[in-house]
Amino acid sequence: MPLEFRGVVDEMLQTPNRPSGATPPPIRLSQNEMPWTPSAPIVAAMTAAVETSHRYPDYHRAAARAAIAGALGVDQDRVAVDNGSGSLLHGLARLVCEPGVHGVYPVPSFEAYKAALGLAGADATAVSLAEDGAMDLAAMAAAIRPETRIVYLCNPNNPTGGLIPVEGLREFLRSVPENVIVVLDEAYREFVTDEPVEAALPLLDEFDNLVILRTLSKSHGLAGIRAGYAAASERIAEALRRTSVGFALNGIAEAALIAAFSPEGIAIAEERVATIVAERARMVRALDEAGVAVLPSQSNFLFLPGDAGALMARFAEQGVLARPFPNAGGARVTVGLPAENDAVLAALL
Structure with a gap:
């Protein structure tokens, strides 16, 4: 497989196969998706x-x-x-x-x-x-x-x-x-x-x-x-x-x-985007107050500088599936619903 495609494929394959009832599914915050179904x-x-x-x-x-x-x-x-x-x-x-x-x-x-x-x-x-x-x-x-x-x-x-x-x-x-x-x-x-x-x-x-x-x-x-x-x-x-x-x-x-x-479609999208933006601001405030490094973001995700493997291990403890970027020196996590974001903060604070 060409190297340039491995990152995309690796991301698609991050969700592990689990026997039915073994463990809850991960909180999927690895692909910058919106948390709601289509309007x-x-x-x-x-x-x-x-x-x-x-x-x-x-x-x-x-x-x-x-x-x-x-x-x-x-x-x-x-x-x-x-x-x-x-x-x-x-x-x-x-x-x-x-x-x-x-x-x-x-x-x-x-x-x-x-x-x-x-x-x-x-x-x-x-x-x-x-x-x-x-x-x-x-x-x-x-x-x-x-x-x-x-x-x-x-x-x-x-x-x-x-x-x-x-x-x-x-x-x-x-x-x-x-x-x-x-x-x-x-x-x-x-x-x-x-x-x-x-x-x-x-x-x-x-x-x-x-x-x-x-x-x-x-x-x-x-x-x-x-x-x-x-x-x-x-x-x-x-x-x-x-x-x-x-x-x-x-x-x-x-x-x-x-x-x-x-x-109607535009109005619903704007309302949902506003929710994500508010959650992004809440997460950044909490991380800043705790002295946790986070890059300024204008997107629906946050980038946490640090050891990618260590960050992913901390996310995994809270059931959060994020995206590691070891070559960039950190990990990216999507801003999701409030309860999902609480799990992200619990992993980092």
Whole structure:
């Protein structure tokens, strides 16, 4: 198995098989999922879509793109939709990469960036984060070479939760050559409280080489459905649509996406996100008061610096399943329901 995929697969396989009744299931806080099942309007839309699943979905995903465009305030022609934002970030690498070209990505960060560049045949440079867990954009700009064609940014960064403010992104984009695509992965953007959720969207009108990726896996709790979207220039969005696998967004996922961006769907997601943000603040306060190291986070997870093995052992004692990052020097734990978060605090305090 290629090394770049092992982290993803290892995470999927962390939940151990247990004989029925032997021990309670772990508190699953390893994959940054939302703790609630999909909201009622989304479930209703998916249920209705099952009844017509003998028909192919819309090849052009027009209704889904229109729903996203309306929510973001952009033209529909600037939107591409696919089977998760991971499919889109791989698609962008395939568009511009081949042997002999170069890409840049942060580390530690989402493992798919390295995988996408490797599968596209590109050379790649990994750039370490700043001490606060956010990207070091000055170092990333310095890593760009004449043969660079794509740069991946993760903001807030996964697994550390650090955020670069929009002005920092704008300054970085001004330094990037126009022939280099900058992929801004905002998978956790809805959990940001330091600035408005939509703060980075105006950058699309300033920089034609910018692509913003988002997902419905997090704020809308649709990790198992696989739906993500890109907002970009019309040229890049059209290229993504033309090169996407036909019908990659299945009919049930399309129905879920449209319902998610309905007024009711958005309101429920905002309420749930607010609960996670409040719990995040409660956990950070408790950890700070106890002198437990934790990185500042603008996401739905916390990164605890320290010995990853020791942290995982402490979590396991409380029945908490977290995600170790030994190479990053710590462990990541998702913010869940209050009782789940109490178990996390009991493991750390």
